[in-house]
Amino acid sequence: MNKTLKELGLGLRQKEFSSVELTQEYVRRAQTLNATINAFITFDEEQSLGQARAADELLAKGSGHAVTGIPIAHKDIWCAKGWRTTCGSKMLGEFVAPYNAHVIQRFNEQGSVIQGKTNMDEFAMGSSNETSWFGNVKNPWDLERVPGGSSGGSAAAVAAGMTPASTGTDTGGSIRQPAALTGITGLKPTYGLVSRYGMIAFASSLDQGGPMARTAEDCAILLETMVGFDDKDSTSLSRDRVAYSDLSDSSVDGLTIGLPKEYFSDDTDADVAKSIDDAIKCYQSLGAKIVDVSLPTSPLSISAYYVIAPAEASSNLSRYDGVRYGHRAKTYTDLNDMYAKTRAEGFGDEVKRRILTGAYVLSHGYYDAYYLKAQKIRRLISTDFQTAFSSCDLIMSPTTPSTAFKIGEKVSDPVQMYLSDTFTIAANLAGLPAMSLPCGFDQKGLPIGLQIIGNYFDEARMLSVAHAYQRETDWHEKRPQSHESNKHGMGNCYWA
């Protein structure tokens, strides 16, 4: 159970085990550990095994691809036909998707198995998984700490060995921040590369789906499956296919890495700063050149984001009216009362806060001062990156200023919570690809993530540069220990 997706794929194609066996093993293990971690919202073993049987037939014919027969955990934001799809909200608590998201469709076409739907912050709004209506997810490295968010269930499931790999979505850091806090690898692609069709909308100009796995190699395999033009997403980009998983040429010799001075301040934990410094030195020893760059507007990225994302959310979430699908209040006096009660009951506090913020910044008289101003800041942030990329190939920084925080520590102060995405948000505003990979541990034994930001469509280079690091180091191979696992009869004291 300690194998990577790549190794499992080889095992399946060489008939060492079947997809049915693999799926049963992972579902059973995930169900057992879920009592502790709460990484999954929904299992449907019957549907999973149906896909596994079909995959075994493909494999028997010798027509398996890299993900054929592999159980993959999908964030509960993707519509999967016949699967309950909740987006972590009471509003969609009983919603069964009548169609497949483009990403789910692509995995199905490759013969991959949906292992289950993972827990997340409600409507992907949160950085700790504490806003989920289905209860918070626990970090497998320390059960008193958060796994990050919003793709916290997907991250914890991979970290605890409950699934070989998962999918997430990233609007302001929701793949990279939980990847960093749980010691896994995750990538947010260039905006427009992965279709948003069937991905429940939060902030449409920022949302982007991506892979989460143990290694950069596994993320490359998943990304290859996920990307592709889709005419059902009006912002989907038509590009030539890229063989991301071909990492044979992953030399970093001659690569120029830019370090933005704004991301290396005293506000970052000393342990985090030290690990990032070591990772940069590792790249230097492999032949990379290090240069200083500046992203002068980036300190304002959180301010601009908390105008743009709530504005788009307040519009997107107006669809939850209790008429066509989702929760409807039981008692009400008239139509307007039905809307107001339905939405008061169906949404949690953080979602309401963002809808109200968005409605306010878009309301008459405030549009120019907030929304237009934020869009102008967004332009400056984007221009900063292009200036930086004129003197470097990739940008590196910490993914987060600190490691996983305690459950409950930041729930009462939304602004403190927002600040945990301080290094990740700018890439979303600019639409750039960015990833996080494990690069060490702090003194408490909690994982630290290195962020790599690339220019548009530079995913192949980012993955190969991440792979080069993972050949030199073994941070990505470390697995959390658990005393709980003995209680659940999992044998030795490791999750995996």
Added chain:
Amino acid sequence: MALTKNDVYKVATLARIEISDEQAEETLGQLNKVFALIEEMQTVDTTDIEPMAHAQDISTRLRDDVVTEKDEHEALQSNAPSVERALFLVPKVIE
């Protein structure tokens, strides 16, 4: 600039979310913290900067105005709280 409790009620009405007096009070405190963060934007001069609405400079794709999807109203209405004869039911709006 700080919001008032009246602003909270007004915006909650616009957003169609029922809010109690106690919730309005708590929300007010939290929104004011959020807006203090947002106000930091005003420290930068953005005169003559072109607003950026989207991550990619693309224009909307157009397609022919033809039916491309098959009729799936039964599947699509299976999640509806109240349906009759393929119609979504809502409380009476016209007397």
